[in-house]
Amino acid sequence: MSALLEVSGVSVSFDGFKAINNLSFSIGPSELRAIIGPNGAGKTTFMDIVTGKTKPNSGSVTWGEKGQSLLTMSEAAIARAGVGRKFQRPTVFEDQTVAENLVLALKSPRSPFAALLFALTGEGRRRVEALAAQVGLTDALPRKAGELSHGQKQWLEIAMLLAQEPLLLLVDEPAAGMTLAERELTTAMLVEIAKTRAVVVVEHDMEFVRRLDCRVTVLHEGSVLAEGTLDHVTKIPSVIEVYLGRG
Amino acid sequence: MTDTTPPAAPPFTLPKYPGGTGAGPRPSAALTPKGFLARNPSVLWFLLALAVLTVAVTILSPAFGMGSMSTSFVKTLGKTLCLCLAALAMDIVWGYTGILSLGHMAFFALGGYMIGQWLMYARTEEIVVQSLATSPIPATAQEIAQGVGTQIFGVVGGSDIPLIWSFAHSLPAQLALVVLVPGLLAFLFGWLAFRSRVTGVYLSILTQAMTLALSLYLFQNDSGLRGNNGLSGLQNLPGLAETSQDLLSIWFFWASAAALALAYILLAWAISGKFGSVLRAIRDDEARVRFLGYPVEGYKLFVFVITAVICGLAGALYYPQAGIINPAELAPIASIYLAVWVAIGGRGRLYGSVIGAAFVSLLSSWFTGGRAPSIPLGFYTIDWVDWWQVLLGLSFVGVTLWAPKGIGGLFDRFRGLRTPDRKGAPLGPDEGSLQEQEAVE
Amino acid sequence: MRAFLLGLALACLGLSAHAETVAQIVATHAADIEKPSRTTIGPVISDLAASGDPMAARLLEAWGNKQLGERKSDKTFFLLSPDPAGYALTDLTGAPAGTAAKSDITELKPNAGVRGLIASALVQFTLSDPDPAKRANALTSIAQDPNAESLAPLRAAIDGETDPTLKAQKQRLERLLTLRFDADTTARVTAMESFGADTGLDLRAALTPLVATSRMASAGPLEGKNIAREIKPGRDLTAVEAYDLLVADGSAPARITHEDQEKALADHIQSGSVAGFPVSDLSIQANRDRAYTALEAAGQVPPAATDDEVAAAITAHRFYEVYTEADRVITDAATAALGKISLKVGVLQVADLGLDGLSLAAIYFLAAIGLAITFGVMGVINMAHGEFITLGAYTGYVVQQIVPGYTASLLVAFPLAFAITFAAGVAMERLVIRHLYKRPLETLLATFGISIALQQLFKNIFGTQARPLTSPDWLGGALTFNDVVSISYIRIAIIVLAALFLGFFLYLMKRTRLGLEVRAVTQNPAMAASMGINPDRINMLTFGLGSGIAGIAGVAIGLFAKVTSELGTDYIVQSFMTVVVGGVGNIWGALAGATMIGSLQKAIEWLNPSNTLAAQTYMILFIILFIQVRPRGIIALRGRAAGD
Structure with a gap:
């Protein structure tokens, strides 16, 4: 199985501080992967690099079967290529309705002219309705996103991500601020999504990662410290030291 | 743009959200396509008001009606409509897209200069040809050019016609330039600025610098546009020397009203759909829009150029009514006033910007025209010619502080609309950069 | 003799x-x-x-x-x-x-x-x-x-x-x-060489007439003249000038003006044609020339050069620049001497330009530093900053009306201007800006409202005419190094003032508690607040300080510029540019920006001295392009702290 995303030998530094140091990582087309690591391990910077927000000093990031380099592409182009990203804090467009938010995210040509001439066709409409129903926001469709509760915003954002139909989903700490029930649901959802596409979950919470039941990559000081099942990596002394030694 | 089409994503199903209705997908009224007017109730009211105004002005005008309105007042109203048109453009670029451009009046003036070139050249040529016609020998092209050159450029000590007047003899060419010159300048500037991700206050300052550079350039005598003399006599239309200003003024009023109506409909259409949704999203959080796959810079550039062109057209209609244009017209302050009008009228709604521009510019000319009654305080008399600017400045601070929705906000009260209480969540515009920062932490 | x-x-x-x-x-x-x-x-x-x-x-x-x-x-x-x-x-x-x-x-x-x-x-x-x-x-x-x-x-x-x-x-x-x-060529050359690269104006005045040239035309090669160079019509001189030379030395008839030609033709209209050319054809210059030549041949009009003849005459001649001084040795020596001098003068001019640029940079630094600090700490652009500069200058003017003695009045004016603008800044922060945090564009417009109100207020109080702010005698005059390099004492004083403020700020930022807190708020306001720093207080003080410096800058600028209500407007855009080019939130950034803007402006003015308007235009264009290379300014915060 060829890799969907291949990150190799990437380094990036800010004013001398090496945030990412010779990092290599790869993930297949339908795989669930958790990335764990203490604060400052470079998790967020790693996502920034993949989504094109930060350009690395060295290394390569290739995408898809054709091995296209993501380094020369803009954030928007990378997103169009099929990389979706969910931020830690829900970021939805609060001044617009839930429906508008979903239509914005809905996979469609992205150029200004296309947007001018866009009309919500039957299929697109059904898709938005389906997504809204799946996250329980059908009744909220005409409401402004700013009026939603924190949890509802999380769901709206997940629905927007799905509307984008990405091939790779980068999820930053999805469980933060969720109730236990919501966490369980999120876990189930991520596992389900990962059956058809690649999902990378960045998470602090070991319990949550355990529930995902997937391969785990441990980052430390900008490089991969260990990789394998959660049970496997938690037995490695260096990983224990990094987590326990640094609290 | 590298738009790589990803392989089709396989379908998937998701677990149901327990708190939802559980009824599965069902149609929602929020997604039902609505008619244009249903989505834009303001268009009908606006067109109605504009029509009433046009009819009233026509009836009162000296050309067609009772003449109880002076020609100069017809011109003032016509000019105000042009300013409203520029304010519409400003509202799109600032109120909807969040780019506080301090340069759109420069595009406005450029449009004026472009049409002014033709008006001045063609009119002068008419006069020169007329005066040469008395000679027994028919005039040569050089003689005419020489005469026109001396007439136009005598004030700046020249008689040669500069290269930038190459198309001045042709109305279609200059009309094309009315669109092309502001459009190209906006494209070039916008491309440079947006490409390097200059945003927010930085961008405002940069647009202000661009405006200043342009006006300083035009102030020079060798700029080819008559330095600080500017172009004058623009109220006289070539070929229509016999037509009275009474008639011309109402023609231009109609043209301005038609342009405003057309622009209002077009812009309302553009922003009521997904395009407007993208623009507002860019205003509120441009990084997020980028991660949705939208070429944010492309959208900004598109909006910047289109609105610059609208401003150029508005200027081309404005200056024949004003009669004169000079570089002071495109000083940065003019563009800032444009922003002031939109803010006072209420940005983020088209009718708000129109109301703001009309209200403030008419009020301004009433106060500074010396017609407003002075207020005697005993120890001091408030003369509005001196104090209007102070009042305007302070009321502007007041609007920003206490009525960020401007005059347009009053309409919401009438309609009983309330802003949703977001419980401390950030309020719409200008918050983008903040959220962007938080998002990556 | x-x-x-x-x-x-x-x-x-x-x-x-x-x-x-x-x-x-x-x-x-x-x-x-x-x-x-x-x-x-x-x-x-x-x-x-x-x-x-x-x-x-x-x-x-x-x-x-x-x-x-x-x-x-x-x-x-x-x-x-x-x-x-x-x-x-x-x-x-x-x-x-x-x-x-x-x-x-x-x-x-x-x-x-x-x-x-x-x-x-x-x-x-x-x-x-x-x-x-x-x-x-x-x-x-x-x-x-x-x-x-x-x-x-x-x-x-x-x-x-x-x-x-x-x-x-x-x-x-x-x-x-x-x-x-001197009669003796050798003595003259020796005298020239004895000066070396002396840059005295008197020497340049003595040498210049020796290399004076005049233009000459010649049908064949020019003999027996000390030729400086050959010149080509259309490149070195206009066709009109070339023909005037021919007329002046008698080798060509005077040119006929279009008006005279038209008059002559009109006088010879016979039944709708002139010399066989129908009148309607005479709307083309070439036809007029042919008609005139025909009349000439018939002896009906005096011979005169028409356009085509002029062109022919010019092609038939060669044109030269000839030295007035006949002796080649002298002209060569003088040219060499002038060359040496102009090289040295060039070097000195660059030095002089450097001094000019430095003093301009000092002014911009003073004008922009307050802006840079408030922008850095609070992310707020104060459009009324220029009016604070004006306020400082007017304070200086009022003080001079009351306090006798220019030196004493300056000593009062500086602290007073600081105090007044500091108070104005704090008032503005408390009343307006505080309510608009996190809405930077609206702050921009609100402060702009204050700016126009203040400007009109100044006009109402002080009138539109310029008010003098006289500098004391010991600031009059200039420090002159030689004929090329000199700098006025006022400019030196401003450079010193700017240096003092640079020192003061470095001390304030690096060595005091306030500076530490300001830096903390600049880098991470939320974290600073959680550490017990009151950002409200810091913002207020920073804003006051930034405005206070604007007042000081106002007094300094008032000493050499006219004090009008528009004084601040003249400097505000440059101040913005300084902040943008230099980079935000860093005193060295403001310094680097001011140096760059100041020296650049002087350099452009030097290249195009006749036109300061064009100089400003080009400078702004340069800045717009510069932003392409360094969008965050010369000294930019990098990495995640920069928030990009």
């Missing part, structure tokens, strides 16, 4: 031993004086000049002015002055000698040549006058109007000079005159 003068001068040198009185000399040479000629009078004048008698100068002066006369009765010479009776007489010892009727006196009227000799002899007198001030005056007058005649007396007056400064001046002037007027 020159050789003669040289001889005269040499004679003068050896004659100081003579001890005859003027009266004796005149008596000896009475005949020569009565009928002077240039050849015979030389020795007399030199004898007189060398006599050492104070009357000699008076006599020569009177003679040159045609005020010397001979009494017919006794053939005695007297100095004449007008008198009701005819002339009042003064004898040759200087004693009054009564009056005489005009008919009794024969006035001596020396011809121009003799008067010239007398004048140069007089120069020598003043050059050797016992009074150093008179000698200095004489030198100045020669330097202002250099001529060949002054050379010899000047040389003669060098050795006797006792004052070392004057002696040096005389020697310098002698070399300057030598290089222009």
Whole structure:
């Protein structure tokens, strides 16, 4: 199985501080992967690099079967290529309705002219309705996103991500601020999504990662410290030291 | 743009959200396509008001009606409509897209200069040809050019016609330039600025610098546009020397009203759909829009150029009514006033910007025209010619502080609309950069 | 002539031993004086000049002015002055000698040549006058109007000079005159070379006429002329100028103006055509020319060059720039000397430009630093910053109306301006800006509202005319290094002021608690707040401080610029540019930005000195392009702290 995303030998530094140091990582087309690591391990910077927000000093990031380099592409182009990203804090467009938010995210040509001439066709409409129903926001469709509760915003954002139909989903700490029930649901959802596409979950919470039941990559000081099942990596002394030694 | 089409994503199903209705997908009224007017109730009211105004002005005008309105007042109203048109453009670029451009009046003036070139050249040529016609020998092209050159450029000590007047003899060419010159300048500037991700206050300052550079350039005598003399006599239309200003003024009023109506409909259409949704999203959080796959810079550039062109057209209609244009017209302050009008009228709604521009510019000319009654305080008399600017400045601070929705906000009260209480969540515009920062932490 | 003068001068040198009185000399040479000629009078004048008698100068002066006369009765010479009776007489010892009727006196009227000799002899007198001030005056007058005649007396007056400064001046002037007027080419070249790369204006003024050129036209090769270069019509000179040259030297007929041609053609219309050309065809210039030429051939109009003939005449000739000075050796040496000088002048000009740029940078630094700090700490652009500068300048003006003495008033004005603008800044922060945090664009517009209100308020209070802010005398004048490099004391004072503020701010930021807190708020407001720093207080103080400095800058700017209500507006855009170019939230950024903007503006003005408007235009264009390369300014925060 060829890799969907291949990150190799990437380094990036800010004013001398090496945030990412010779990092290599790869993930297949339908795989669930958790990335764990203490604060400052470079998790967020790693996502920034993949989504094109930060350009690395060295290394390569290739995408898809054709091995296209993501380094020369803009954030928007990378997103169009099929990389979706969910931020830690829900970021939805609060001044617009839930429906508008979903239509914005809905996979469609992205150029200004296309947007001018866009009309919500039957299929697109059904898709938005389906997504809204799946996250329980059908009744909220005409409401402004700013009026939603924190949890509802999380769901709206997940629905927007799905509307984008990405091939790779980068999820930053999805469980933060969720109730236990919501966490369980999120876990189930991520596992389900990962059956058809690649999902990378960045998470602090070991319990949550355990529930995902997937391969785990441990980052430390900008490089991969260990990789394998959660049970496997938690037995490695260096990983224990990094987590326990640094609290 | 590298738009790589990803392989089709396989379908998937998701677990149901327990708190939802559980009824599965069902149609929602929020997604039902609505008619244009249903989505834009303001268009009908606006067109109605504009029509009433046009009819009233026509009836009162000296050309067609009772003449109880002076020609100069017809011109003032016509000019105000042009300013409203520029304010519409400003509202799109600032109120909807969040780019506080301090340069759109420069595009406005450029449009004026472009049409002014033709008006001045063609009119002068008419006069020169007329005066040469008395000679027994028919005039040569050089003689005419020489005469026109001396007439136009005598004030700046020249008689040669500069290269930038190459198309001045042709109305279609200059009309094309009315669109092309502001459009190209906006494209070039916008491309440079947006490409390097200059945003927010930085961008405002940069647009202000661009405006200043342009006006300083035009102030020079060798700029080819008559330095600080500017172009004058623009109220006289070539070929229509016999037509009275009474008639011309109402023609231009109609043209301005038609342009405003057309622009209002077009812009309302553009922003009521997904395009407007993208623009507002860019205003509120441009990084997020980028991660949705939208070429944010492309959208900004598109909006910047289109609105610059609208401003150029508005200027081309404005200056024949004003009669004169000079570089002071495109000083940065003019563009800032444009922003002031939109803010006072209420940005983020088209009718708000129109109301703001009309209200403030008419009020301004009433106060500074010396017609407003002075207020005697005993120890001091408030003369509005001196104090209007102070009042305007302070009321502007007041609007920003206490009525960020401007005059347009009053309409919401009438309609009983309330802003949703977001419980401390950030309020719409200008918050983008903040959220962007938080998002990556 | 020159050789003669040289001889005269040499004679003068050896004659100081003579001890005859003027009266004796005149008596000896009475005949020569009565009928002077240039050849015979030389020795007399030199004898007189060398006599050492104070009357000699008076006599020569009177003679040159045609005020010397001979009494017919006794053939005695007297100095004449007008008198009701005819002339009042003064004898040759200087004693009054009564009056005489005009008919009794024969006035001596020396011809121009003799008067010239007398004048140069007089120069020598003043050059050797016992009074150093008179000698200095004489030198100045020669330097202002250099001529060949002054050379010899000047040389003669060098050795006797006792004052070392004057002696040096005389020697310098002698070399300057030598290089222009000496008969001997070698001497001239030596004199030129003796200066090296001296950058004195006097030397440049002396050398420039030597390489003066005039334009000439020639049908064939130009012989026997000192040609500087060949010039091409259309490239080095316009076709009109080229043809005017041909007309001037008579090798072509005068050009006919279009008006005259049209008139001539109109006079010869015969049944709808001119010389066979239908009138309707004459709306094309080429046809008019042909018609005129036809009339010319028929002898009906005077010959004159039409456009086509002009073009032909120009192609048939070659045009040259020819040195006025015929000697190639001299022109070459002068060109070389000027080349050396202009190189050095160039270097010095760059140095001067550097000083100018530095002082401009200091002004921008003062004007922008407050802006940079508030922007850095609070992310707020204060559009009213320019009005705070104006406020400072007006404070200075008002203080000068009350406090006597310019020095004392300045000492009061600086702290007072700081206090007033500080208070204004704090008030603005408390009343307006505090409510608009996190809405930077709205702050921009609100502060703009304050800006227009303040500007109009200034106009209402102080009127539209410029108010003077006079600097004390000790700030007048300039520190001059040489003819090229100089800087006025006001500018030095502003550079010093800017340096003081730089030091003050570095101290404040790096060494005080306030500075630490300000830096903390700049980098991470949320974290700073959680550490117990009150961001409200920091914001207020920062804003006050930034505004206070604007007030100080206002007083400084007011010292050399006109204080009007629009003073601030003139500086605000440059201040914005300084902040944008320099980078935000860093004092070194403001300094780097100010240096770059200041020196750039001066450099562009230097390249295009006639046009400061264009200079500003180009500078802004440059800045817009610069932002492409460094969007965050010269000194930018990098990484995640930059929030990009």
